[in-house]
């Protein structure tokens with residue numbers, strides 16, 4: 001699902017939330033390696049992030065094209081700060097309500113309300 005660009009302010013910071021573009025695949029892989037090293041709350045260590053550019057393009061494409069999944073990027077004052085993704089897990093009618101939510105911000109962008117904004121938006 002494409003998430004059309006939305007603008008917010010959090011204190012002095014200008015926030016943009018929008019879907020990922022396919023040419024941002026490498027940026028997302030680098031980000032994942034960094035955030036996985038900044039916190040133990042994510043599921044893998046940085047050296048276990050093995051996605052290729054092609055894998056990441058597939059991830060972006062899938063989330064942009066599916067009607068029930070989405071990846072949302074956050075930019076703070078024009079700088080990429082992290083993302084939040086919703087990925088459905090069940091294909092049967094009984095399981096269609098199931099979904100994985102992944103959210104991670106670079107550490108320097110945590111603690112001022114961005115995570116809440118992304119989840120509530």
Ligand SMILES: CC(C)(COP(=O)(O)OP(=O)(O)OC[C@H]1O[C@@H](n2cnc3c(N)ncnc32)[C@H](O)[C@@H]1OP(=O)(O)O)[C@@H](O)C(=O)NCCC(=O)NCCS
Pocket residue numbers: 039041042082103104105106109110111112113114115116117
């Ligand atoms: C978790 C994360 C997305 C939260 O975003 P954030 O912008 O830092 O959070 P916010 O400033 O919007 O805070 C929202 C609320 O969540 C709470 N919160 C934030 N991080 C928390 C954490 N790790 N554990 C418990 N509560 C947390 C805040 O205290 C705040 O609660 P309050 O409104 O009652 O004061 C962000 O800190 C992050 O990316 N952390 C590293 C990656 C991670 O842990 N991802 C989740 C893996 S399951």
